[in-house]
Amino acid sequence: MSQGIKRIAISTGGGDAPGLNAVIYAATLAAHSRGWDVVGIRDGYNGLLLGDEYPDGGLIELTRNRVRGIIHQGGTILGSTNRGNPIAYPVQQPDGSWAEQDRTEELLGRFDQHRIDALITIGGDGSLAIGHHLHQAGLRLVGVPKTIDNDLECTAATFGFDSAVDFASECIDRLFSTATSHSRILVVEVMGRYAGWIALHAGMASGVHAILIPEIPYRLDPVAALINERAQRGSTYSIVCVAEGAKPVGGAHTVAGKAVGQAERLGGVGAKVAAELEALTGRESRAVVLGHLLRGGSPSSVDRLLGLRFGAAAVRALDEGHSGVMVALNPPTVDYVPLAAATRQLKVVPLDCDAIQTARDLGIRFGDE
Ligand SMILES: Nc1ncnc2c1ncn2[C@@H]1O[C@H](COP(=O)(O)OP(=O)(O)OP(=O)(O)O)[C@@H](O)[C@H]1O
Ligand SMILES: O=P(O)(O)OC[C@H]1O[C@](O)(CO)[C@@H](O)[C@@H]1O
Numbered sequence: 001m002s003q004g005i006k007r008i009a010i011s012t013g014g015g016d017a018p019g020l021n022a023v024i025y026a027a028t029l030a031a032h033s034r035g036w037d038v039v040g041i042r043d044g045y046n047g048l049l050l051g052d053e054y055p056d057g058g059l060i061e062l063t064r065n066r067v068r069g070i071i072h073q074g075g076t077i078l079g080s081t082n083r084g085n086p087i088a089y090p091v092q093q094p095d096g097s098w099a100e101q102d103r104t105e106e107l108l109g110r111f112d113q114h115r116i117d118a119l120i121t122i123g124g125d126g127s128l129a130i131g132h133h134l135h136q137a138g139l140r141l142v143g144v145p146k147t148i149d150n151d152l153e154c155t156a157a158t159f160g161f162d163s164a165v166d167f168a169s170e171c172i173d174r175l176f177s178t179a180t181s182h183s184r185i186l187v188v189e190v191m192g193r194y195a196g197w198i199a200l201h202a203g204m205a206s207g208v209h210a211i212l213i214p215e216i217p218y219r220l221d222p223v224a225a226l227i228n229e230r231a232q233r234g235s236t237y238s239i240v241c242v243a244e245g246a247k248p249v250g251g252a253h254t255v256a257g258k259a260v261g262q263a264e265r266l267g268g269v270g271a272k273v274a275a276e277l278e279a280l281t282g283r284e285s286r287a288v289v290l291g292h293l294l295r296g297g298s299p300s301s302v303d304r305l306l307g308l309r310f311g312a313a314a315v316r317a318l319d320e321g322h323s324g325v326m327v328a329l330n331p332p333t334v335d336y337v338p339l340a341a342a343t344r345q346l347k348v349v350p351l352d353c354d355a356i357q358t359a360r361d362l363g364i365r366f367g368d369e
């Protein structure tokens with residue numbers, strides 16, 4: 001069964017995540033073993049839409065030599081983008097303003113022009129929603145779930161999350177020693193968009209005292225009360241882990257910026273929380289933003305293995321005639337789910353989950369007490 005496939009393309013979209021190169025490696029080798037050629041599209045779909053702008057061409061032939069030794073490398077050898085979504089492409093108007101334009105037909109034409117029979121699109125909710133749209137418009141395609149945010153439905157895990165949590169925990173461990181030495185409150189802001197997975201897991205793993213996540217709008221009085229109680233007991237430092245999407249009761253998440261054709265950028269809530277806790281407790285506070293450090297660097301072995309399994313499964317899915325599906329971890333196996341289901345809504349932290357209950361049992365505050 002090769003479904004008439006001779007040549008496939010791979011694209012990586014959205015924010016990079018540790019493990020992307022493992023997917024590219026496995027998908028390339030699994031495709032070669034079926035006699036298929038593989039090309040990588042540079043920077044999302046830009047290599048196809050803006051091919052002339054690349055001195056070496058917008059497509060990269062993915063030979064065995066090209067993918068050798070990349071499993072452990074961070075980032076993506078293809079490049080990625082979270083700007084210029086092809087179905088809402090920003091185009092400047094004669095009056096200088098920006099409007100969004102649908103470039104689907106043009107993009108599909110480029111796939112034909114380059115004799116690409118099918119696409120493996122590796123991305124988060126945004127890239128996979130684009131993938132779903134392209135599939136509906138006629139492109140043969142399989143999605144692979146990637147994101148450090150862990151906010152994709154229908155899969156037990158996305159690669160990138162484990163590496164991000166690991167590194168965030170390591171950073172928070174370091175903050176403990178400086179917070180203790182200076183008797184300070186340290187507020188650490190982590191990525192995650194509208195879901196609190198990274199803050200919850202990294203915060204718990206490193207034993208912080210309060211965790212603020214978008215799923216539980218916060219008030220700071222109970223957090224300040226805990227900090228004061230701790231100080232009375234002789235623990236004159238406290239660590240608070242804040243998800244970038246956290247919001248106060250009755251308020252909104254903190255937006256760092258929004259431009260046409262781009263998702264809004266979150267950031268800044270950590271500094272606000274630190275200032276308010278300083279005012280409420282009279283104790284010196286500092287805010288640290290871990291930001292893109294969580295996306296960089298080498299993938300954990302968990303993410304490498306997940307990436308390899310997803311990459312090979314995506315090729316098997318195409319070989320078996322599937323299209324419009326996402327490969328998904330369904331322990332102990334990897335299976336396929338419709339892209340429509342996977343992109344219907346974000347996977348946020350369920351309030352009754354075991355991790356939240358455990359954190360509450362440990363005395364960690366969420367700001368809703
Ligand atoms: N190939 C692409 N070309 C242009 N924009 C893209 C592409 N893929 C995704 N985007 C845009 O990037 C944003 C995020 O994409 P996605 O949800 O797939 O990634 P993510 O892993 O959640 O990372 P992030 O949150 O960094 O942006 C979305 O707004 C999406 O429209
Ligand atoms: O690379 P950018 O545009 O700053 O995107 C940041 C966003 O991407 C992510 O790192 C991954 O989705 C989010 O956690 C974060 O909000």
Ligand SMILES: [Mg+2]
Nearest residue numbers: 124125126147
């Ligand atoms: Mg996303």
